[in-house]
Amino acid sequence: MPQLGFLHGRAWAALLGQLRRPPGAVCIGAVHSHSQAAEATLASQLKPHKEKSNFIIKTPKGTRDFSPQQMVVREKILDMVISCFKRHGAKRLDTPAFELKEMLTERYGEDSGLIYDLKDQGGELLSLRYDLTVPFARYLAMNKVKKMKRYHVGKVWRRESPTIAQGRYREFCQCDFDIAGHFDPMIPDAECLKIMCEILSGLQLGDFLIKMSWKDVRHEMVAKKGLAPEVADRIGDYVQCHGGVSLVEHMFQDPELCQNKQALEGLGDLKLLFDYLTLFGIAEKVSFDLSLARGLDYYTGVIYEAVLLQTPAQAEEETLNVGSVAAGGRYDGLVGMFDPRGHKVPCVGLSIGVERIFSIVEQRMKTFGQKIRTIETQVFVATPQKNFLRERLKLIAELWDAGIKAELMYKNNPKLLTQLHYCEDMAIPLVVIIGEQELKEGFIKLRSVASREEVAIKRENLVAEVQRRLS
Amino acid sequence: MPQLGFLHGRAWAALLGQLRRPPGAVCIGAVHSHSQAAEATLASQLKPHKEKSNFIIKTPKGTRDFSPQQMVVREKILDMVISCFKRHGAKRLDTPAFELKEMLTERYGEDSGLIYDLKDQGGELLSLRYDLTVPFARYLAMNKVKKMKRYHVGKVWRRESPTIAQGRYREFCQCDFDIAGHFDPMIPDAECLKIMCEILSGLQLGDFLIKMSWKDVRHEMVAKKGLAPEVADRIGDYVQCHGGVSLVEHMFQDPELCQNKQALEGLGDLKLLFDYLTLFGIAEKVSFDLSLARGLDYYTGVIYEAVLLQTPAQAEEETLNVGSVAAGGRYDGLVGMFDPRGHKVPCVGLSIGVERIFSIVEQRMKTFGQKIRTIETQVFVATPQKNFLRERLKLIAELWDAGIKAELMYKNNPKLLTQLHYCEDMAIPLVVIIGEQELKEGFIKLRSVASREEVAIKRENLVAEVQRRLS
Numbered sequence: 001m002p003q004l005g006f007l008h009g010r011a012w013a014a015l016l017g018q019l020r021r022p023p024g025a026v027c028i029g030a031v032h033s034h035s036q037a038a039e040a041t042l043a044s045q046l047k048p049h050k051e052k053s054n055f056i057i058k059t060p061k062g063t064r065d066f067s068p069q070q071m072v073v074r075e076k077i078l079d080m081v082i083s084c085f086k087r088h089g090a091k092r093l094d095t096p097a098f099e100l101k102e103m104l105t106e107r108y109g110e111d112s113g114l115i116y117d118l119k120d121q122g123g124e125l126l127s128l129r130y131d132l133t134v135p136f137a138r139y140l141a142m143n144k145v146k147k148m149k150r151y152h153v154g155k156v157w158r159r160e161s162p163t164i165a166q167g168r169y170r171e172f173c174q175c176d177f178d179i180a181g182h183f184d185p186m187i188p189d190a191e192c193l194k195i196m197c198e199i200l201s202g203l204q205l206g207d208f209l210i211k212m213s214w215k216d217v218r219h220e221m222v223a224k225k226g227l228a229p230e231v232a233d234r235i236g237d238y239v240q241c242h243g244g245v246s247l248v249e250h251m252f253q254d255p256e257l258c259q260n261k262q263a264l265e266g267l268g269d270l271k272l273l274f275d276y277l278t279l280f281g282i283a284e285k286v287s288f289d290l291s292l293a294r295g296l297d298y299y300t301g302v303i304y305e306a307v308l309l310q311t312p313a314q315a316e317e318e319t320l321n322v323g324s325v326a327a328g329g330r331y332d333g334l335v336g337m338f339d340p341r342g343h344k345v346p347c348v349g350l351s352i353g354v355e356r357i358f359s360i361v362e363q364r365m366k367t368f369g370q371k372i373r374t375i376e377t378q379v380f381v382a383t384p385q386k387n388f389l390r391e392r393l394k395l396i397a398e399l400w401d402a403g404i405k406a407e408l409m410y411k412n413n414p415k416l417l418t419q420l421h422y423c424e425d426m427a428i429p430l431v432v433i434i435g436e437q438e439l440k441e442g443f444i445k446l447r448s449v450a451s452r453e454e455v456a457i458k459r460e461n462l463v464a465e466v467q468r469r470l471s
Numbered sequence: 472m473p474q475l476g477f478l479h480g481r482a483w484a485a486l487l488g489q490l491r492r493p494p495g496a497v498c499i500g501a502v503h504s505h506s507q508a509a510e511a512t513l514a515s516q517l518k519p520h521k522e523k524s525n526f527i528i529k530t531p532k533g534t535r536d537f538s539p540q541q542m543v544v545r546e547k548i549l550d551m552v553i554s555c556f557k558r559h560g561a562k563r564l565d566t567p568a569f570e571l572k573e574m575l576t577e578r579y580g581e582d583s584g585l586i587y588d589l590k591d592q593g594g595e596l597l598s599l600r601y602d603l604t605v606p607f608a609r610y611l612a613m614n615k616v617k618k619m620k621r622y623h624v625g626k627v628w629r630r631e632s633p634t635i636a637q638g639r640y641r642e643f644c645q646c647d648f649d650i651a652g653h654f655d656p657m658i659p660d661a662e663c664l665k666i667m668c669e670i671l672s673g674l675q676l677g678d679f680l681i682k683m684s685w686k687d688v689r690h691e692m693v694a695k696k697g698l699a700p701e702v703a704d705r706i707g708d709y710v711q712c713h714g715g716v717s718l719v720e721h722m723f724q725d726p727e728l729c730q731n732k733q734a735l736e737g738l739g740d741l742k743l744l745f746d747y748l749t750l751f752g753i754a755e756k757v758s759f760d761l762s763l764a765r766g767l768d769y770y771t772g773v774i775y776e777a778v779l780l781q782t783p784a785q786a787e788e789e790t791l792n793v794g795s796v797a798a799g800g801r802y803d804g805l806v807g808m809f810d811p812r813g814h815k816v817p818c819v820g821l822s823i824g825v826e827r828i829f830s831i832v833e834q835r836m837k838t839f840g841q842k843i844r845t846i847e848t849q850v851f852v853a854t855p856q857k858n859f860l861r862e863r864l865k866l867i868a869e870l871w872d873a874g875i876k877a878e879l880m881y882k883n884n885p886k887l888l889t890q891l892h893y894c895e896d897m898a899i900p901l902v903v904i905i906g907e908q909e910l911k912e913g914f915i916k917l918r919s920v921a922s923r924e925e926v927a928i929k930r931e932n933l934v935a936e937v938q939r940r941l942s
Contacts, residue, residue, distance in 0.1 A: 058613065059613075060567060060570065087877070089876065092539055092845075096534035117590040159592060187860070280868045397752060407559070
C-alpha cells in the first residue's frame with residue numbers, strides 16, 4: 001500500500017498507534033471544542049448582566065475556532081497531504097482570500113449563489129473565493145503560464161446551510177493539487193487518482209473507493225467523440241453491471257462493441273486510464289458510479305470522488321456520515337475563460353476534503369479519549385526556593401539561545417510541586433532544578449519527568465547535557 | 472546572539488549563505504512576481520480582443536498572488552518564526568477569517584474605518600478580521616480561558632491605501648505570540664521582548680532596535696500610579712537624553728527622583744523590566760522613543776516596536792523603507808470588553824511583521840539574483856526509448872510507494888535530452904534511466920545529475936539504492 005513520506009508516516013503512525021489503545025486506557029478526554037460548552041453557559045450568564053454586554057459572544061454561523069488540540073491534529077493531517085503533493089513534484093502557490101467579483105461569477109453554475117460578497121465600501125466589487133480552482137485558473141491566464149504542477153492549501157468560504165454534524169462548514173480548508181498543460185492523454189489524470197489513493201491510504205482512515213461519474217464519461221463519448229447514443233448506452237449497460245477495470249475488459253470482449261470503430265475509439269481513453277491505474281496498482285480502487293455527476297460548471301470530462309467504506313461496526317460507532325473525502329476532475333476550458341484570446345490550458349486536479357477527514361479523526365480520538373500534546377517544550381526551569389526568579393531567567397535564556405524549547409512559571413515564588421505537576425501534565429521530559437546550595441557549589445539538578453530520577457550536573461555543562469539527553 | 476532552532480537555523484543559514492555570494496555569481500533571476508509584468512502586458516493585449524473579454528485579469532487592489540519562488544521564501548520565514556514561538560512553549564490557535572461585525576467595531580479606534588465588511592446577504596453582519604489580537608481576546612472571553620500562551624499565524628485584511636513599495640498590502644499575514652493571564656509583573660513582558668530579539672537576530676536581517684513608547688509609560692505612571700505630572704516630566708527629561716537600561720540607572724541616581732516615594736514606585740516596574748532584559752542579554756537592544764505612541768485603542772500599557780537599523784550602504788542599495796518589523800504591547804482591558812461580567816484577563820503580546828521581512832529578503836534575493844528551488848523532487852524517471860511509458864509508470868509508482876519524491880514527463884515519447892535538461896534546471900539530484908536492453912538483463916541506470924556519472928544497478932535493488940544515496 002502507498003505510504004506517506006517516512007518521517008511524517010512515522011509521526012502519524014505514533015499518533016494512530018495511540019488511538020488503537022482500548023477505550024478507557026487513557027483517562028483524559030481531549031480534542032473537545034471549548035466553543036459549544038461556552039455558548040451554552042453564556043446564554044444563562046448573560047441574563048443578569050444584560051446591561052454590561054448585549055451581544056452573545058460567538059463565532060459567525062458555520063464557522064469555528066480551532067483549539068490547540070484541534071490544531072495539532074489538523075497540522076498532522078495537512079503535513080501528510082502536503083508531503084504527498086511534494087512527493088509528486090508540486091510547487092506551492094497562494095492567492096488572495098478575495099477576488100474581483102467578476103472573476104468568480106458564472107464559474108460555479110447554480111452554486112454561484114453561495115458566494116460571499118464583500119460590502120461595497122468604495123472601489124472594486126469583491127467576493128471571497130469559493131474554491132482554489134478558479135483562482136488557479138485566473139493565475140495561469142493572468143501570468144500566461146502554460147504548464148504547472150501546483151498545490152494550494154487555504155481556506156475557502158461558502159454560504160451553505162451549515163450542517164455541522166456532517167462536517168460541513170461555511171469556512172473550510174481546501175488542499176488542492178492540479179496539473180495544467182498539454183500532455184499525452186490520461187497520464188496526469190492517472191497520477192491524480194494515484195495521489196488520492198496515497199493520501200487516503202496514508203491517513204489510515206479505513207477502506208475507500210474512488211467513484212467515477214459515468215454520466216460525464218458518456219457525455220464525453222457522445223458529444224466529443226461522436227459515439228452513437230445507443231452504443232454509449234450499450235456501454236452503460238456494462239457500467240451498471242460491473243465496475244472499474246474489469247468493466248473495460250468486458251466491454252472489449254463484447255462483439256457488438258469491439259467491432260464498432262467509434263465505440264473502440266470512445267473506449268480508448270478509458271482503457272488507457274485503467275491501464276495506467278493498473279500499473280500504479282490502484283485499478284481495483286476505482287469504479288464507475290451511475291448517480292454521480294459533475295458538481296461545478298467548470299468540469300469538462302470525467303469527475304471522480306472518493307468515499308470511505310465504513311465497516312458495519314464503524315457505521316454503528318460513528319454517527320458521522322462522512323460521504324466524499326476527496327474529489328477531482330478535468331476542467332480543460334476554465335483557463336481559456338479568463339484568457340483574453342481564449343487560449344486554453346487543459347487542467348486536471350483533485351481536492352482533499354481535509355475538514356471531513358479532520359472530523360473523522362477528531363471523533364475517533366474522542367471515542368478513545370486520547371490526550372494530545374499541544375506544546376513541544378523540552379525543558380522546564382524550576383526552583384524550590386523563594387526569590388530565585390533572576391537565576392531562573394538567566395538560565396532559561398541560555399537554553400533558548402541554544403535552541404532548546406523551555407518554559408518557566410511567571411511567578412516570583414512558585415511552589416515546587418506546582419511546577420513539577422505542570423511538567424507531568426504537559427509531558428515535558430526534563431526539569432532543570434536550581435537551588436541556592438547547588439548553585440554555590442556549581443551544580444544543578446536535572447530531573448527526568450517520566451522516571452522522576454534526579455542527577456546533579458555541573459552548571460557549565462547544563463546546555464550540553466540537556467542537548468545530549470534530548471538528541 | 473540568539474539563534475533559531477537548530478534545523479531551521481541551518482536551513483536558513485544555507486539560504487542566506489547563498490545570498491552572500493557576490494552578485495553575478497548566480498545567473499538566473501528569481502523571486503520575481505509574475506503579476507506585475509502580466510498586468511502591464513495584458514492592458515495592451517486586451518485592445519484587439521475586447522469582444523472576448525471585457526475585464527482586466529488582476530488580483531484585487533492591494534493584494535497579490537505568491538509565486539512558488541515567493542512561497543519558498545515565505546515558508547522559510549514562517550517556519551523560523553513559528554519555531555521560536557514553539558521554543559517559548561506556545562500553543563497554536565486558529566480563528567475564522569471573519570467575525571460578527573459587532574465583535575470588531577470600536578476596538579481599533581480611528582482604524583475601525585479600515586475594516587472590510589461583508590455584504591448583507593441575509594443572516595449575521597460580518598467583517599473580515601483586522602488583526603489576530605481581537606479574535607484572541609474574543610476566544611479567551613468566549614471560552615472563559617484565564618491563562619494561555621498561544622501563537623497564531625494567519626491572514627488579516629485592512630482597507631488601507633496600499634503603498635506596495637513599502638511592503639504594505641490590504642491582505643497580509645500576521646504572526647502573533649501572546650501571553651494571557653495574571654502573573655507577577657513584567658516577566659511575560661520581558662519574554663515578549665526576548666522573542667522579538669530572537670526572531671530578528673535569527674532572521675539575520677541586520678542590526679535592529681526595539682523602541683518603547685515613552686508617552687504610554689508616562690500615562691501609566693501618572694494616571695495609574697498617581698505620580699505627579701511634573702515628576703513624570705522630570706523622568707521624561709532623562710528619556711530625552713538617554714535610552715534603555717542606562718536611563719533607568721541614571722534616574723535612580725537623581726536625588727530629586729530617588730527621594731520621591733511615588734517616583735520610585737512609578738519607576739519600579741520599569742526597573743524590573745530592564746533587570747529582566749539584562750538577564751536575557753537584550754537590554755541594550757531596547758530604548759525609549761518620544762515620538763512613538765499607542766497605535767490601536769486596546770493597548771493599556773507600554774507599547775514597543777522593532778526597527779531595522781540600515782547601514783548607509785544598505786540604505787543606498789535598498790530603496791525599501793522598511794520601518795517597523797515587529798510590534799507589541801500590553802492590553803489588559805480587551806478580554807474584559809468581551810466578557811459579560813467584565814472579568815479581565817491581562818495580556819501582553821507581539822506581532823512579527825512578516826510581510827515587511829519578506830519584502831526585505833525578497834529584495835535582497837533579487838539583488839543577488841538568487842535561484843530558489845521550488846520543488847523537492849529527488850528522482851526523475853527517464854528513458855531514451857520510445858513506447859516505454861508503461862515501464863516508467865510502473866517504476867515511478869514503486870518510488871512513490873517507498874516515499875521517494877519522483878517525477879516523470881507526461882509524454883509517451885519524450886526526448887532524453889529534454890528529460891535531462893529538466894533535471895538540471897530543477898536541480899533534481901538523481902535520474903533513473905530505463906532502457907529495453909538493460910531491463911532485459913535486469914539492470915537499470917542511475918545517473919547523478921551533478922557529476923553526470925552513471926552506474927548500472929540491479930532492477931530489484933533500485934529503491935534501496937536510491938534511498939541509500941538520498942540519505
